[in-house]
Amino acid sequence: MRIGVIGGGAWGTALAQVAARGGAEPVTLWARELEVVASINAERVNHAFLPRVELAQSIRATGELSELRACDALLVVAPAQHVRSVLTQAAVGSTPLVLCAKGIEAGSKMLVGEVARAVCGQAPVAVLSGPTFAHEVAAGLPTAVTLACEDAGLRARLGARLASRSFRPYASDDVAGAEIGGAVKNVLAVACGVVEGAGLGQNARAALIARGFAEMTRFGRARGARAETLAGLSGLGDLVLTCSSTSSRNFSLGVGLGQGRAAAELLADRRTVAEGAFTAPVLAEAARDAGVEMPVTDAVVRLLEGAEPGAVIADLLARPLRDEGH
Numbered sequence: 068m069r070i071g072v073i074g075g076g077a078w079g080t081a082l083a084q085v086a087a088r089g090g091a092e093p094v095t096l097w098a099r100e101l102e103v104v105a106s107i108n109a110e111r112v113n114h115a116f117l118p119r120v121e122l123a124q125s126i127r128a129t130g131e132l133s134e135l136r137a138c139d140a141l142l143v144v145a146p147a148q149h150v151r152s153v154l155t156q157a158a159v160g161s162t163p164l165v166l167c168a169k170g171i172e173a174g175s176k177m178l179v180g181e182v183a184r185a186v187c188g189q190a191p192v193a194v195l196s197g198p199t200f201a202h203e204v205a206a207g208l209p210t211a212v213t214l215a216c217e218d219a220g221l222r223a224r225l226g227a228r229l230a231s232r233s234f235r236p237y238a239s240d241d242v243a244g245a246e247i248g249g250a251v252k253n254v255l256a257v258a259c260g261v262v263e264g265a266g267l268g269q270n271a272r273a274a275l276i277a278r279g280f281a282e283m284t285r286f287g288r289a290r291g292a293r294a295e296t297l298a299g300l301s302g303l304g305d306l307v308l309t310c311s312s313t314s315s316r317n318f319s320l321g322v323g324l325g326q327g328r329a330a331a332e333l334l335a336d337r338r339t340v341a342e343g344a345f346t347a348p349v350l351a352e353a354a355r356d357a358g359v360e361m362p363v364t365d366a367v368v369r370l371l372e373g374a375e376p377g378a379v380i381a382d383l384l385a386r387p388l389r390d391e392g393h
């Protein structure tokens with residue numbers, strides 16, 4: 068199975084490395100930035116997004132989307148807000164798509180899988196998501212992910228193609244569940260960073276992870292996700308990872324917000340993506356549409372809009388006491 072990768076950021080590059088390790092076929096990596104294409108092909112390094120990692124010889128970068136049409140499956144790794152435009156330009160017909168971005172599209176409130184089905188109606192869709200810092204995956208450190216696809220045959224073929232001694236895909240047929248965990252955890256990771264930045268302590272961080280998970284589960288169930296998917300690698304697993312490390316861009320954004328810095332300043336000029344900043348407002352809207360309460364998500368939205376951290380934290384702590392099962 069010849070794998071193509073759409074997106075030459077940190078995660079797309081690390082996944083190209085995964086595909087190179089999992090099989091002998093060449094891997095085509097489409098990157099938007101010509102300097103990324105040049106440095107991968109000439110030096111086997113993506114200096115802009117995944118520095119200091121030597122990439123496999125079988126990875127070939129290209130700036131031409133049309134070259135992806137020769138592939139048997141495509142890993143879609145553009146940031147969530149750009150998936151629609153990139154897939155529209157790529158016009159990949161019925162080639163299976165493995166969605167690896169984590170987010171919800173602003174405006175349409177669609178999950179990335181829904182966007183892909185709208186743009187590429189003929190293409191079977193899978194989701195790959197889990198606790199996966201790109202630099203660790205690229206370095207070959209042990210990693211496990213959820214690989215969700217309704218078609219059992221395609222799921223097995225993709226899993227076998229991507230698996231290696233250090234990369235273990237766990238199969239699921241709950242596509243929406245795998246997506247929702249990844250999208251929601253980014254917003255909760257921003258909140259956990261705020262706890263760190265504001266110096267609220269480790270009890271508060273653990274409480275926020277647990278109550279955030281309750282929030283993820285309420286929203287997920289309302290959108291058709293299964294509880295066991297949300298409790299797996301793509302939900303709780305990724306939540307724990309990104310809520311505990313400054314390697315997370317979302318957590319780091321939250322640290323800055325918790326220290327009282329403005330979101331605009333923190334997001335200005337950054338080349339890398341903190342998906343939680345884009346997902347938070349649309350997630351809050353989608354939750355309201357579904358009649359689901361998401362107080363932590365609402366708090367992140369207020370902080371991104373410039374509210375003072377002390378006031379937002381005080382409001383969260385003043386919420387009425389309630390049963391834990393809610």
Ligand SMILES: NC(=O)C1=CN([C@@H]2O[C@H](COP(=O)(O)OP(=O)(O)OC[C@H]3O[C@@H](n4cnc5c(N)ncnc54)[C@H](O)[C@@H]3O)[C@@H](O)[C@H]2O)C=CC1
Pocket residue numbers: 074075076077078079080098099100116144145146147149153167168169170199200201202338339340342
């Ligand atoms: N970096 C990581 O460890 C992981 C990232 N992800 C997800 O992968 C997705 C991509 O993130 P990264 O590879 O980390 O990106 P990155 O932060 O390393 O790089 C930014 C990417 O955005 C692309 N981009 C910027 N403007 C664009 C536009 N107008 N149209 C299309 N692409 C544009 C750039 O070309 C670049 O590929 C995100 O949804 C992220 O949540 C998922 C798992 C791990």
Ligand SMILES: O=C(CO)COP(=O)(O)O
Pocket residue numbers: 169197198199200201253256305308309314315316317318340341342
């Ligand atoms: O999704 C990720 C790890 O699973 C990467 O997290 P950040 O985007 O917060 O860096």
